[in-house]
Amino acid sequence: MRGAVIHAPGDVRFEDRADPTIQAPTDAVIRMAVTCVCGSDLWDYRGINAVTSPTPMGHEYAGIVEEVGADVTTIKPGQFVIGSFFASDNTCEICQAGFQTSCVHREPVGAGGAGGAEYLRVPLADGTLVATPEAPSDNLLPSLLAASDVLGTGWFGAVAAGVQPGSTVAVVGDGAVGLLGILAARELGAERIIAMSRHEARQKPATEFGATDIVTERGDDGVAAVKELTGGLGAHSVIEAVGTQESMMQAIRSARPGGAVGYVGVAHDVTLPGEELFYSHVRLLGGPAPVRRFLPDLIDRVWRGTIDPGKVFDLELPLDQVAEGYRAMDERRAIKTLLRP
Amino acid sequence: MRGAVIHAPGDVRFEDRADPTIQAPTDAVIRMAVTCVCGSDLWDYRGINAVTSPTPMGHEYAGIVEEVGADVTTIKPGQFVIGSFFASDNTCEICQAGFQTSCVHREPVGAGGAGGAEYLRVPLADGTLVATPEAPSDNLLPSLLAASDVLGTGWFGAVAAGVQPGSTVAVVGDGAVGLLGILAARELGAERIIAMSRHEARQKPATEFGATDIVTERGDDGVAAVKELTGGLGAHSVIEAVGTQESMMQAIRSARPGGAVGYVGVAHDVTLPGEELFYSHVRLLGGPAPVRRFLPDLIDRVWRGTIDPGKVFDLELPLDQVAEGYRAMDERRAIKTLLRP
Structure with a gap:
């Protein structure tokens, strides 16, 4: 063959x-x-x-x-x-x-x-x-x-992030997994889905799959934009679908205290600061879906x-x-x- | 005054x-x-x-x-x-x-x-x-x-670690919070509670509070001992009650895939390796109880x-x-x- x-x-x-x-x-x-x-x-x-x-x-x-x-x-x-x-x-x-x-x-x-x-x-x-x-x-x-x-991975991201009916969800990454994370969040009942995407060509499918808001900023600016959309608190659930240091920190900082990050982007050279994580009150679950x-x-x-x-x-x-x-x-x-x- | x-x-x-x-x-x-x-x-x-x-x-x-x-x-x-x-x-x-x-x-x-x-x-x-x-x-x-x-903190550690009736729980740290984490795990229905304690004077109260097993080794040896007690898989839930790099890694590595760490020891100079965490499938939740x-x-x-x-x-x-x-x-x-x- x-x-x-x-x-x-x-x-x-x-x-x-x-x-x-x-x-x-x-x-x-x-x-x-x-x-x-x-x-x-x-x-x-x-x-x-x-x-x-x-x-x-x-x-x-x-x-x-x-x-x-x-x-x-x-x-x-x-x-x-x-x-x-x-x-x-x-x-x-x-x-x-x-x-x-x-x-x-x-x-x-x-x-x-x-x-x-x-x-x-x-x-x-x-x-x-x-x-x-x-x-x-x-x-x-x-x-x-x-x-x-990709669907199963985006789905796991949403489940690991604890998406529930009525949740506000942020999705870091607009590749196939991120887009299907949006679909999964919608299917699991999320009320608001914030796609973090700087690529215009990805914003249209993001919206078709269920995104209600688009944040084009990355890093700290992206976090600030999510906070502004969520009354200063951050999202209940964040799906991380990239796997870099920047995307993981963006995900953790976009979640509210008591919220969760489901991280499914394969991690590359990521180290998480223990003290920030401790005081964030953000739950983490991820890995190979x-x-x-x-x-x-x-x-x-x-x-x-x-x-x-x-x-x-x-x-x-x-x-x-x-x-x-x-x-x-x-x-x-x-x-x-x-x-x- | x-x-x-x-x-x-x-x-x-x-x-x-x-x-x-x-x-x-x-x-x-x-x-x-x-x-x-x-x-x-x-x-x-x-x-x-x-x-x-x-x-x-x-x-x-x-x-x-x-x-x-x-x-x-x-x-x-x-x-x-x-x-x-x-x-x-x-x-x-x-x-x-x-x-x-x-x-x-x-x-x-x-x-x-x-x-x-x-x-x-x-x-x-x-x-x-x-x-x-x-x-x-x-x-x-x-x-x-x-x-x-200390009781509320140990209790949060157990809840954050997802302790349920029938769970196997490991507790890293034998201070007051660790000891009351044992009590919390018992109250939440844990079947087996492994206290990781190298101080003899702490092992007696650990047992009184509900520990069923004592592991005196630390670090990788402690992890190996927990694995051996759990059919090679690790604990369902691990309560981390110290806050150091060694204790966090000991906790994460003592949990089975799909298991969870509730970390309540105030983190000092802890950095978590993203790739190991990704492939561990261990859920993390902690912070000020x-x-x-x-x-x-x-x-x-x-x-x-x-x-x-x-x-x-x-x-x-x-x-x-x-x-x-x-x-x-x-x-x-x-x-x-x-x-x-």
């Missing part, structure tokens, strides 16, 4: 890779229906994470089950399935508490046959994959794919047409043009690129 | 101070029945916080209302009352959300007439003070005083005899011997000193 491989910063190639096979009796192999480029992959593409050897890329996936191992009981060949970037058994204590991305048996999906390819091996298939009620129509594919990562916790609900919402997170894909390319998909996101010409094998 | 004043590290004196008076129509003045030395005052006593001028000390108090301002409506002269170290209006949005120590009108109690004295001015009396059903018997005084700070949120419930539990947090006082002195009270705590001869005017 063929798939995406990064060789060096800025150098993603579509090339021959070994076909994935069943390696453990709990594995499944799926034929990719759609895949995409993740914003977190840009850390490699931009050379911020070191690329030391050619590495398969991509970890968002939805497709048809081709084959399952002997111990797989609930997932069947022919089903259309969606999974998350970490495989999980979904039965251990940590999974049962809803933190499947820290499952005691977790494995990264895509190791040795990553998502940006024609086929994918998924470990722990029963615990990882969720099947749709039947084969989806083509127009649902982008939204179902979004559930695999346990998308599996939310998948059945998210698939159901997509299936019923309640939400349309697939709108976050504003560029669609054949999978063999994956390199252009990366370039477009790197250059901010696209929010998120959908790829079709 | 006379009261405690710190002049320099190690130099606490009992000396004449101006009598507190009603300064705002929302004030009350109370005559102290009991007061005490707070572990957090040792930061000044040990010279870790700078002492730049003679400063009244003490912020834990319980006593009889002497006089109230014209706008005080619920608190009456003659009532026995307990309050917390921050005055709060108890009506603003932040108070209503249970974070009275971040009240938009908060004031430190004791500014200009601190708690280690014969009389005390309490601002925002209606929002700050809670009266007992009637005059308490003498044997209840230590426990009612404990509710003013909103004791006022819990006071009615805590007073009720003391009144009914359900809990006896006053046992945390293992030294009792007349107030004029306050200097010896500090020395005994500094030298770890006492966990906590009760002072009677």
Whole structure:
């Protein structure tokens, strides 16, 4: 088969890779229906994470089950399935508490046959994959794919930030996760959603997904703007969807005492000042989103047409043009690129 | 009147101070029945916080209302009352959300007439003070005083750490707050309570307050011991009651993914590594305990005899011997000193 491989910063190639096979009796192999480029992959593409050897890329996936191992009981060949970037058994204590991305048996999906390819091996298939009620129509594919990562991640951000009916929510970051954090906050009943976005092209989708206010300032000025919109108090809930020192501090300082930050931007070189945090009274919860916790609900919402997170894909390319998909996101010409094998 | 004043590290004196008076129509003045030395005052006593001028000390108090301002409506002269170290209006949005120590009108109690004295001015009396059903018997005084700070702080640590019936809880720190965190965890239904304590003299009260296991190791060894006691996963909830870099990291690393740390040790020179925190999946909430949120419930539990947090006082002195009270705590001869005017 063929798939995406990064060789060096800025150098993603579509090339021959070994076909994935069943390696453990709990594995499944799926034929990719759609895949995409993740914003977190840009850390490699931009050379911020070191690329030391050619590495398969991509970890968002939805497709048809081709084959399952002997111990797989609930997932069947022919089903259309969606999974998350970490495989999980979904039965251990940590999974049962809803933190499947820290499952005691977790494995990264895509190791040795990553998502940006024609086929994918998924470990722990029963615990990882969720099947749709039947084969989806083509127009649902982008939204179902979004559930695999960016929607589930934005959703976790909103849940971790404690969004409730009536909440005032601020969202730091206007990439795909931030935009779908807005959608999640709206679905969870937020009354006011402040999108912190300085990119005009992102403000329109932010508003479509549910933002009621746009704050274009960043850092301390952004915090001051959120405070002004919230009677001086700050937001009840803040979704952090960037992962830098500036964005984390902007998030913490935008939350009111007793409020919470759900941080889902992959943290890079972030250190939090303990004394400021202590006196802030802001609750923190974040990390790799346990998308599996939310998948059945998210698939159901997509299936019923309640939400349309697939709108976050504003560029669609054949999978063999994956390199252009990366370039477009790197250059901010696209929010998120959908790829079709 | 006379009261405690710190002049320099190690130099606490009992000396004449101006009598507190009603300064705002929302004030009350109370005559102290009991007061005490707070572990957090040792930061000044040990010279870790700078002492730049003679400063009244003490912020834990319980006593009889002497006089109230014209706008005080619920608190009456003659009532026995307990309050917390921050005055709060108890009506603003932040108070209503249970974070009275971040009240938009908060004031430190004791500014200009601190708690280690014969009389005390309490601002925002209606929002700050809670009266007992009637005059308490003498044997209840230590426990009612404990509710003013150390019990309420340990309780907040347990609540912030999400302690629930059946939880496994670890407690970092064996001072008065840590010990009463153990009591709080037990009252909230924890099944297993691991006290992290290396001081033999503290292990006995820890067990009396509800600890089921003692871990004497600190740092990484302490974390390993907690993991071993919890099937490799870590505790559901960890109460941090020290405030140092080592104790915070010990707390975070002792919690399982999806678990939580309630940190109530006043943070000193703590910086948290963002990436480790991100991948830990540990929820953080802490800060100055909103004791006022819990006071009615805590007073009720003391009144009914359900809990006896006053046992945390293992030294009792007349107030004029306050200097010896500090020395005994500094030298770890006492966990906590009760002072009677």
